[in-house]
Amino acid sequence: MDGRYDPIESPDETTVFPYHDLTPPTTADVARARKVVRQHLPTTPLVRSETLSSDLDAEVYLKREDTLPTGAFKVRGGVNLVSSLSAEFREAGLITASSGNHGQSIAWAGREFGVPVTIGVPAEANDGKVAAMERLGAEVIRHGPDYDAARERIEQLASERGARYVHSGNEPKLVAGVGTAGLEVVDELPEVDRVFCPVGGGTSAAGYCLTVGKLTDADVVGVQSEAAPAMHRAWTDGSLEPHDRMETTAEGVATRVPFALTMDLLGDGLADFRLVSEADIRDGVARLFEDERIVMEGACATAVAAAVEARAEIAGETVVIPVSGRNIDLAKLDRMLEASEYSA
Numbered sequence: 182m183d184g185r186y187d188p189i190e191s192p193d194e195t196t197v198f199p200y201h202d203l204t205p206p207t208t209a210d211v212a213r214a215r216k217v218v219r220q221h222l223p224t225t226p227l228v229r230s231e232t233l234s235s236d237l238d239a240e241v242y243l244k245r246e247d248t249l250p251t252g253a254f255k256v257r258g259g260v261n262l263v264s265s266l267s268a269e270f271r272e273a274g275l276i277t278a279s280s281g282n283h284g285q286s287i288a289w290a291g292r293e294f295g296v297p298v299t300i301g302v303p304a305e306a307n308d309g310k311v312a313a314m315e316r317l318g319a320e321v322i323r324h325g326p327d328y329d330a331a332r333e334r335i336e337q338l339a340s341e342r343g344a345r346y347v348h349s350g351n352e353p354k355l356v357a358g359v360g361t362a363g364l365e366v367v368d369e370l371p372e373v374d375r376v377f378c379p380v381g382g383g384t385s386a387a388g389y390c391l392t393v394g395k396l397t398d399a400d401v402v403g404v405q406s407e408a409a410p411a412m413h414r415a416w417t418d419g420s421l422e423p424h425d426r427m428e429t430t431a432e433g434v435a436t437r438v439p440f441a442l443t444m445d446l447l448g449d450g451l452a453d454f455r456l457v458s459e460a461d462i463r464d465g466v467a468r469l470f471e472d473e474r475i476v477m478e479g480a481c482a483t484a485v486a487a488a489v490e491a492r493a494e495i496a497g498e499t500v501v502i503p504v505s506g507r508n509i510d511l512a513k514l515d516r517m518l519e520a521s522e523y524s525a
């Protein structure tokens with residue numbers, strides 16, 4: 182230990198490094214991020230869904246973030262963060278904890294900019310996901326029974342190596358990079374009335390608040406599973422206490438600890454924050470698969486479910502739903518389709 186791991190004062194439980202700046206990014210920061218992101222990633226399609234538009238009597242557009250490399254929106258943030266690293270950290274490398282899309286995002290961006298990446302995952306992490314991160318050149322360390330155990334090991338390693346620990350939410354550069362999706366929506370569909378956005382750590386919804394929320398008349402609505410409502414509770418009562426309940430099968434929105442930076446942006450940025458049931462999430466996955474042949478993660482189906490539930494309210498509106506990611510385990514997709522009661 183060389184003192185780099187002296188815990189800092191933080192309003193949430195997971196922020197330990199002094200470089201984790203909790204100053205929220207601005208809309209101008211997202212515009213700056215766009216100059217970088219567009220050099221490395223394509224603009225994603227914004228496609229009108231015939232089936233959802235007809236079923237919900239609204240103009241429903243899907244923002245196809247699943248078409249990005251890695252198959253999820255998070256790589257926008259990874260690119261913006263890694264592009265702006267100091268020389269010190271470019272050399273020492275990046276280190277993070279995630280068995281999901283955040284890990285793949287940092288691995289992809291690290292490869293793009295030639296920065297070494299180490300990712301901590303729980304010992305029993307899914308082999309397919311580990312293989313995906315290794316294919317992108319990342320070193321994967323398996324440790325402990327769950328995400329929090331892996332994260333603690335990784336924080337310690339970051340300190341020992343002097344590597345840059347990448348937090349999955351409290352990173353202004355990640356939020357600004359992720360926000361570039363919203364600027365693309367503003368360009369193509371300034372008449373948007375409402376965005377339904379899944380919330381895990383809150384970077385994606387914060388990005389839409391900073392863009393669509395600030396630059397158009399649209400309302401940004403956050404959505405979580407009622408089986409893992411940590412951010413919803415934080416938004417409702419202002420507390421950043423960890424939540425004891427996290428039972429959702431949608432790992433992209435399975436958050437136990439609310440993050441201070443994103444909560445700051447969601448506080449007055451979100452027009453509303455809704456909860457949906459696990460059965461509704463399953464039906465959302467089944468609906469998009471059966472009607473559109475789109476494979477989406479349960480995380481993403483929270484937003485579909487919220488739109489379906491809000492049918493009466495949104496009739497006649499122009500609505501955007503991000504297809505936030507497609508990295509669903511095949512066996513899990515099978516089980517969800519099997520258990521779903523949705524039929525077209």
Ligand SMILES: *Cc1c(COP(=O)(O)O)cnc(C)c1O
Pocket residue numbers: 253255281282283379380381382383384385386433434478480481505506507
């Ligand atoms: C991470 C993730 C989310 C949640 O996004 P946050 O920015 O963490 O709130 C939703 N869907 C998918 C597919 C994700 O990977």
